[in-house]
């Protein structure tokens with residue numbers, strides 16, 4: 001079986017800026033893949049290269065075994081790319097926009113598919129509305145609909161939920177999960193790390209144009225030896241620091257919670273200590289590291305590791 005995407009030794013510079021540096025990535029068919037990185041890491045450039053919209057300087061990219069430059073027409077049909085920027089021709093209504101988009105992909109008589117996509121994205125009641133009359137969130141829904149009219153095998157979502165309300169987020173994710181369950185490959189870039197943690201199976205982290213990690217989500221998170229014990233107390237103790245000298249970090253929150261950061265190996269002894277203390281405990285939670293911890297460690301936001 002062909003890989004959904006194979007990216008080999010891809011480089012791209014804009015003048016002095018190395019937007020992509022020796023990028024190698026393989027994405028299997030049916031994966032829900034996260035492409036994460038801070039602003040300017042190269043995510044959109046990589047998606048541009050994938051979609052044949054950005055000319056790479058070197059390297060090779062194939063989509064379902066077809067080279068994105070040599071077989072542009074074929075690869076274009078396999079991909080549904082939802083771009084970050086919302087740009088539309090303001091003279092058409094919602095349905096016309098999707099009909100034109102279907103034509104662009106050479107799909108005729110696409111009414112049924114258009115209905116399905118309009119329904120799934122909660123746009124049906126707006127089908128006759130002119131683009132100028134749509135709210136920002138509705139325009140974003142239409143952007144997603146446009147990428148799906150030709151029923152592509154691989155769906156690439158570049159920051160699809162930036163600035164959209166909770167309701168759309170939920171309905172969008174429900175739909176994308178359904179598409180993934182039907183066998184579609186999903187590639188997602190987002191700055192909402194919690195969303196990526198919930199949705200993606202495998203994640204690549206880009207930093208300054210380079211892939212600094214690619215692994216199963218759980219494996220990435222395991223790289224961080226961190227546990228946070230959260231103890232809700234009746235009252236704030238006055239000698240917190242002295243009580244728990246082995247905790248790596250201690251924080252008291254407005255919600256009467258004592259947060260003790262520690263390592264996996266130290267959790268039990270800290271819990272013992274809490275139990276044997278005279279603290280008036282209301283509740284206790286023990287939390288593991290999150291994707292955000294890995295992200296911070298591996299990208300420049302986290303400091304020296306990647307300098």
Ligand SMILES: Nc1ncnc2c1ncn2[C@@H]1O[C@H](COP(=O)(O)OP(=O)(O)OP(=O)(O)O)[C@@H](O)[C@H]1O
Pocket residue numbers: 014017018019037038039040041042043044045046
């Ligand atoms: N057309 C362009 N001309 C010049 N520089 C560009 C161009 N497009 C991107 N860059 C630069 O390439 C680098 C990578 O940008 P890119 O947009 O791919 O990052 P990104 O990870 O998508 O960022 P964000 O999360 O902010 O969308 C940045 O330094 C950016 O300024």
